[in-house]
Amino acid sequence: MNFRSDNILGCPPQILEAIAKANDAATHPYGNDPITARLHPLVSDLFEHETFVFPVSSGTAANGLSLGAVTPPWGAIFCHSLAHIAREEWCAPEFFTGGARLVGVGGDHAKMSPTALDEQIRLARNAAKPATLSITQTTEAGTVYQMSEVAALVEVARRHALSVQMDGARFTNALAALGCAPADLSWRLGVDALAFGATKNGTLTAEAVIVFNKDRAEEVAHRRKRAGQVSSKMRFLSAQLEAYLTGDLWLVNARAANRAAARLGAGLVAAGFVLAAPVDANLVFPRFTAERTAMLRAAGFEFLDWPWLGDDVVRLVCGFSTTDEAVDHLIRACGQA
Ligand SMILES: Cc1ncc(COP(=O)(O)O)c(C=O)c1O
Incomplete structure (x- = not known):
């Protein structure tokens, strides 16, 4: 019996049916298809805000692209010392940002403490430009930040003019745990760029970068192409995300x-x-x-x-x-x- 990870599982039949349906007809490649076009209103509706969604094939790519969209090469990214981006991505965040530095922040059960964050931002100042706060929600220790805890971290980040990225590989598990709306856990709290995980929770191979601002969306679009993450048959990724987000x-x-x-x-x-x-x-x-x-x-x-x-x-x-x-x-x- 396998309790190794959530991505040892396949996917529910709805996802396979959506892929099979997307296979029925020929359509435009590179995301210029009707299914990908439908993601924009669907996700905007769910997030109660104009939302730009970019399907990608892995959580590491979603993290790298969302971090890259808000972090300059000379920037510092503050994350928990146990964060996946710091511990398991083989310098992909550094690669996608063109060299940004990751700075570990302490706190119990993989949740950063606002005081430790503030201290690390002050200490890092002469090494790199404090640029981004990265919050993993659900954390690598399986804990979920309460909305007030995220707000306290974002308050420190904003005081130092940092952007906020969220590693949401298990975003939906956190949503389900807190019982709040997607907006309450993202843009309303000040999240600028979200690596939206789906594969661990039911898609076959689809994740997404989500941003809430048009200028940033353009940035992500260019970066995604450069990263080789614009799938030519994107409709199959989009079909998974559409089925995943439909009917709860x-x-x-x-x-x-x-x-x-x-x-x-x-x-x-x-x-x-x-x-x-x-x-x-x-x-x-x-x-x-x-x-x-x-x-x-x-x-x-x-x-x-x-x-x-x-x-x-x-x-x-x-x-x-x-x-x-x-x-x-x-x-x-x-x-x-
Ligand atoms: C918290 C977290 N972020 C990001 C990822 C990266 O996802 P992937 O393995 O699809 O690159 C994982 C995967 O385990 C994860 O647990």
């Missing part, structure tokens, strides 16, 4: 993943295990002895070690189709191991 599929999926993780977290705590971070969304980080970890793996469970939260911590991820049976099976196995 994105929210239904995220709620299901979050619910499964809540069940898993509660079951583990009830069985006496300690968690390294609160379960706010779809990630669970228990502390296991090395023996327990080995026995679970020998029994066929797959999951990652997560030493960034502690040497004895593992990461268990629930996805949109994780069943209660699978969760209960894992909880029982943990108790037995």
Whole structure:
């Protein structure tokens, strides 16, 4: 049984049906097709603001392009020390920005503290131009920033004239957890550029860069082409995003993943295990002895070690189709191991 990540899953039938339907007819390439054209009003409606949406094929590209759109090559990007952009993207943000510097900011459970952010901005001043705040929502420790917490960070950022980018690889899990509107977690809080994740929560291969301002949209358009991210058959990416955002599929999926993780977290705590971070969304980080970890793996469970939260911590991820049976099976196995 696989709790390794949310992208080990395929996609729901609605996505495959949308791809099959997009395959029915020949149409213009490079995003000049009717499906891609429909994304603009669809996403603008959902975000209650004129919104420019650029389908891309990976979260790393979405991060790089959205960071590049708001950060000059001589800029500093402030993110949590555990941020995916700092820890797992092989200098893609530096590459996409043409050389910007990433500066790690501390804070519990992968959430930056406003005081630490302010301090790092002051310290970085002579090394690079403080340019961008990057917030991961849901965080790499599975926690979700409350809206007031994002607002406090943005307040510090604005005081220093920084732009705000959001790594929303699990944006919808955060939305589902907070029960707020997409606008409340993005432009209304001051987010300028959003890397909108979808693949972990139900599309097959589609993510998007989202911006809320026309000038910035032009910038993203040029950068996306230069990055080789303008797919010639873009309609197949757009069809996935359209199906994902239609009929609440994105929210239904995220709620299901979050619910499964809540069940898993509660079951583990009830069985006496300690968690390294609160379960706010779809990630669970228990502390296991090395023996327990080995026995679970020998029994066929797959999951990652997560030493960034502690040497004895593992990461268990629930996805949109994780069943209660699978969760209960894992909880029982943990108790037995
Ligand atoms: C928080 C976060 N951001 C960005 C990404 C990058 O996504 P991709 O693997 O599609 O490049 C991931 C993937 O694991 C992630 O967890």
